Amino acid sequence: MALLEKFHGILPALYACYDDEGNISETRTKDLCDYLLGKGVQGVYVGGSSGECIYQNLDERKATLTYAAHQLKGKMTLIAHVGAPSTRDSIELAKHAAELGYDALSAIPPIYFKLPDRAVYKYWSDIIEATSLPFIIYNIPQTTGYTLSPALFAKLLENKKVIGVKNSSMPTMDIERFKRVGGEDVIVFNGPDEQFVSGRIMGADAGIGGTYASMPELFLQANEFVMAGKFAEATVIQSDINDIIIALCSQDGSMYAVIKEILRRRGVNIGGVRAPMQNISVEDAGRIDGIVQMIDQAIERHCK
Ligand SMILES: CC(=O)N[C@H](C=O)[C@@H](O)[C@H](O)[C@H](O)CO
C-alpha cells in the first residue's frame, strides 16, 4: 500500500504542447509542467488522450516524454502513456519511458481492429514484460470500443507489475467492481472528471483527468473534502466543475483547444490542437471569457 502512496491525489493529463507551426515545443511543454508543479498536483499522466497521442508519431511522443521527465522527475509522480496502434511501437515508447525514470507505464487496449480478450491480454503483457516498471491499465471503452471486464482485470493482476487501472467508463459501479477485484493493494484511478467525487466515494483512490489542468485548484479542493469525509462540500464543487466541463465541451473548437485557450489567457501558451481536431473559432474566443470567469468564480467560492 505504501508503495502506491505516490500515485494518490490529483494527476492531470498533460496536454500536447505545440509551437506556432504545430510542432512539439520543448519550451512550451516545460512551461506547462512548471505551471502544474506550481499548482501542487501530485503527478502527471503524459501522452494520453490529452497528449493527442493518437495524432503523433513516435519521435514526437518520445520528445514529450523526455521534456516532461526532464522538468518534473523527482518533483512529482510521472506516468507515461505508451499505448500505440502496434505492440512494437508501444514497447519502444515503454523502453524510452523506463530510461527516463518514469514511475509507471500505462496503455489503452489495441484500437481499430476488434481483437479478442486473449490478444488484448497479450498486448498489455508484452508491454509489461518490456520493462521493470509498474503498469496501469487504461480502460476507456467510449474511445477504444473495448471494455475491460473484471475477469480480465483479475487475470492481469496475477502479474505483480500490474498495480491498477485508470477507469474512464461512465458507470461508477465499474470503479467499485475493479476495486472489489483488486482490493487494498491495487490502485483504481477515476477517469471521468464529471464524476470525480462519486468515483472517489465508490472506491477510486485517486484521479487522472483531462480537464484537471484547466482548473487544478477545484479538483485538489474536492479531493481534500473527500479525504476529510466532507462529501456534501465535495459535491458542490463537482457541480460547479460539471457546469464548466459542459461549457468546455460546447464550443466549436475541441475541448482541448478551449482548455489551451484558457491556459494561454493564464500566461501558459501551449499552442493549438492538431487536425483533425479543431481549433477554437472567432465566436468561441468571446465565449471563453465567460468560461474563464466561471472557473475563477468557482475557485473563489470553494478554495480558501
Ligand atoms: C473520454 C476521455 O477523454 N476521458 C478523459 C479520461 O478519462 C476524461 O478525463 C475527460 O477528459 C473528462 O472527463 C472530460 O470529459
Ligand SMILES: CC(=O)C(=O)O
Ligand atoms: C485522462 C487521460 O488519460 C488523458 O486525457 O490523457
